[in-house]
Amino acid sequence: MDVVDTQTESFNKQLAEFINGSPTPFHAVANMTILLREAGFQSLSESEEWTVKQGEKYFVTRNGSSIIAFVAGSEDLAESGIRMAGAHTDSPCLMVKPQPEMLNNNYFQLGVEVYGGALLNPWFDRDLSLAGRLVYSDVSGQLKQKLINFDEAIAIIPSLAIHLDRTANNDRTINAQTDIPPILMQADKKADFRELLGGRFLAEGEKVLDYELCFYDVQGAATVGLNKEFFAAARLDNLLSCFVATQALINADTSCTSVLVCNDHEEVGSVSSVGADGPFLASVVDRLCNDLCSDAGASNKARVLDGSLLISCDNAHAVHPNFAAKHEVGHTPVLNGGPVIKVNSNQRYATNGVTASLFRQLCAEVDVPVQSFVTRTDLGCGSTIGPVTAAKLGIPTLDVGIPQLAMHSCRELTGTLDPERLSRVLTAFFNRPGRLQVAVSDNS
Template sequence: METSKFNDQLLSFLQASPTPFHATASMSDELRKAGFVELFENDNWVIEEGGKYFVTRNASSLIAFTTPTLDVSQTGWRMIGAHTDSPCLKLKPNAHVERFGYHQLGVEVYGGVLLHTWLDRDLSIAGRVTFKDKAGAVTSRLVDFKKPIAVVPNLAIHMNRGVNDGFSVNPQEEILPILCGAENTFELHALLVEQLKKQHDGLDISHILDFELSLYDTQAPALVGLHEEYICSARLDNLLSCFVGLQSLIDSDCQRPSLLICTDHEEIGSLSACGANGPFLDDVLRRLSPNPEQFVQAIQRSMLVSADNAHALHPNYANKHDKLHAPGINKGAVIKVNANQRYATNSETASVYRDIAAEENYEVQCFVVRSDMACGSTIGPITSGEIGVPTIDIGLPTFGMHSIRELAGSQDAFGLYKVLVRFTQRDALISRPA
């Protein structure tokens, strides 16, 4: 695969994945096309040697794996981890707000949103809707309006003269999207029923029971820059890593047991049934290695590459970086290190990654947060702490993390993909004394 083709597929994936539900559905479709068999957690699993499988939980988290051998106690797993969620605005249960002649939506902030970036954007709505059908069954479907149907207008500078000296956005009062004028009839459930029937032919809906809906920016992902050096898109954190991990697993030679885990709720701490701080990965691995002794052996012969975006050195804010740990865009993936275990990288896991990257002639950078600043975290320490797997935290350098529209390098993702393909094919990882 060439860089241009890889990036075209990446842009399509980003466009098709406005929510974790849609991202999981997009990845599931790609896995089916690649010959992976879908498993369901409430069924008995029959796993065959030489098989390729995937399973989802909550329709927003996914684990895919290959089984060249059924005894992983001597081989371990080559694991790649990422997360499907991104900071956004989610509709409240009673979302309809009518005031001052407008129909608006009450929203709740999900994760660490850069709120001001949501102003003056063409917004749509997507997510999961649960309803009762005419037969009485409770079921769910995904919905995506795709077109711009909402906007949060800024306040004119004439009414806020000090705005350029710094301002804050009140999420309760000032971030409510406008849908239409109050002279128009608006009922949210009726709108959802209409849209569901448009998207899903023959759907028989009695009434809406509940929903999990998010707003998103309809501007399409794009290659930008004078020489198209950059990828500009919503949700690069962390669908960029999901896509790279997915393609790496699909294109592996399936000679070593390999596993991709993409979980929801990382942006709010990962503590959920389908988050990294929940039992999803442990449940799957124990079904694949039910013997407790062999399970521990397999984990200690495994390694997890936790892939989440990294902060590139911003030329306008260079003082926000440690000068010796200031990654550049299109200069390779970043090994993330933190002495207080906000990242799970250690010298051994970093060395394995450096060795593999060198085999691909792929540059390696390093990020350490300034000693006078707080450090973010990832699924790496959580997963490592839950199951004990040796872990490295890496990420692709990014500007504007948690903005409605983020920026990454157009060369970095394809380079990481090649390294991770080689990682899935790696025979020995970390050598231990006999």
Template sequence: MHNSTSQSLADFIQASPTPFHAARSLAERLQAAGYQQLNERDEWNLTAGGRYYVLRNQSSLIAFSLGQPGALERGIRLIGAHTDSPCLRVKPQPELNRQGLWQLGVEVYGGALLAPWFDRDLSLAGRVTARNAQGQLLNLLVDFQRPIAIIPSLAIHLNRDVNSGFAVNPQTDLPPVLAHSIEPGRDLRALLASELQGRHPEHGPLTVLDYELSFYDTQAPAVVGLDGDFLAAARLDNLLSCHAGLEALLASDGEQACLLVCTDHEEVGSSSCCGADGPFLEDVLRRLIPDDQQRIRTIQRSVLVSADNAHGIHPNYADRHDGNHGPQLNAGPVIKINNNQRYATTSETAALFRHLCQQAEVPVQTFVVRSDMGCGSTIGPITSSRLGVRTVDIGAPTFAMHSIRELAGVKDVEYLQKVLTAFLNSTQV
């Protein structure tokens, strides 16, 4: 790739096939930059100007820099994103032996575009909970990396009307093919144990007790287009924002109190112990600022930038946008507005973000959904309503959102990172 920012994002996406891997990738970058890991089960002894991060469920992460003396009292600059993406998750007892082939039953996670999952080179990754020979329970991450599965399409000769519309049945149409079932007793747990022992021999023999596994596309991210204008990749929603928030935090000047929160389960409503509708962020803020009144004062002086991809105006489907609100790729981040509170943007927070874009010399756009269409949502309204923090919903414009492979503008990756860095360094919130 010709662009270092796009290459860094591509490397991050490649290393992050699941929310567990994304959180680990973020943690590794933070650790390398001098951030100290905190354990929620321990007492915290925070030092002035310290930089820390904490994981919950191995799939959500909060990182924060305390800034210079008095920075917390002036308010926190928060960036929020999410680590999960729509995909196919493996069922608890998934083994299927049909027509001489071994398949795994899957459940659709989130609002996935299903048609693009057919005829792709798929691999498998996630978290496995196993027991070692000493009886200890271990949470281990697994990633087969190589293509081990595929969901073949039915030939057009056997479904002549397929191009007139094909309703995918998730139960019957989506189980991937992994192998011939000639070998008796093929078992996913045994396969996982073998894979883990090959990569982690230090743990000795393992018995797999349970897992959270996702299929993913093995095709690497790529800069595409005649002039290299676009980045095509899996999970741009919302690893693009996680990466931009991380890069902004690492590039910030350390003067202000800054916090990056990347939570799991946004694609299914955020209601979990580690989701935006759970207590993770509030628990961390209580430990940062134990005094209730001081914490409220700080939150009221703070601003959250909720970063989640926006819908770029598709040239083949321009009528799906409001005529005055069609964001273009490579034309800057998008302020997302919805008067029914599907986005948390207000005139005050939109103006602040526009001001930051002007200062950073970054173009900015606006998205409002068509009045006759429903509107998606983000962690913005959830976090804003739980904390009472002023919030602006923004994101890089993309095509094919929730597909197995999405498309963004190369320039927008840089624009978003640049304005988020300006936000973290700003004295005006």
């Protein structure tokens, strides 16, 4: 393995701070806006007219949980196309139900709903906190919202002792309704959860009306391994890609138009107003075409997208040394082996031979190794925002990701070298001049 240099250590330290401070998609987007503002990006509102100027940098959010940032390039958009990177802000978790209060044997618990395809076993015996968004009315009755974070361990889901379940190590299954409600405290009577939230986070006279809150593991990101070659953290899928792509966009020059899109709701299918299957990105692309194409015309958008490329960044399955047979032979990505091109002929990933070749070329230009993944034919394959976005926009797309272990656990693992490597590749991608096309062969 290559030696971890000072630049990589600094990158991973910033990555750890970002992940630790982003327990929910709302917090992730808020922290991304801070990074972008500090780098000179200007805030836009969807409800207002835009005047996008070449050479300037902008961002716009929707619902506080999805964000699109872009550099308005100096080149004519119809001639240069768009360099686009995508990721998602959400991760599998335990969401608090609307009327969650439970009192069992003098234990106050909250009912939770499993969000996404969470691996549930690792949630037991962890120190859990709670974060998300509150909607409340102030003393005048006006509706407002705010992000909250208990920022300390307030709950736990204890395992059932082996003495009471002798088959636990052989065939125990988890009932998501009855087995995972977290314990918050001991109590003689059922508390009102909204009142608890108001007492903790609101001023007198303000009232909690609703919320979107999830539990998270308070253990922070850490570098582990005898040689410090591993990076462990919650929500690596997919906050790692959000941070990596944000840093790449910040480091991009202003000659080409570059776009970063980070959608919410990928883990549950992307079908929402803020998801990849919604209209958010298409509306921003329309506005860019109107402002950055020199000639007005309905054909401009088609010309722009024909010369564009989307790199969908979502982590990939590294080979697990204890379960190597779960991987297709010859497609066993390893941690610190470089970013992974993800392929699926059934279009669960959007990669094709042309888009994969462009990415391989980019990696070679910045001296970054590249790996490939395809799932075993007898196993199902996950998906990403890549195929959804490709279908919505008609943009050439490929799916890539940093290899990781323990995907969808409440604590995941990747290599220390790969995050900075992918950011370097994406920066080169954003700065690559000319239309992103492969010449058509003459087959006559």
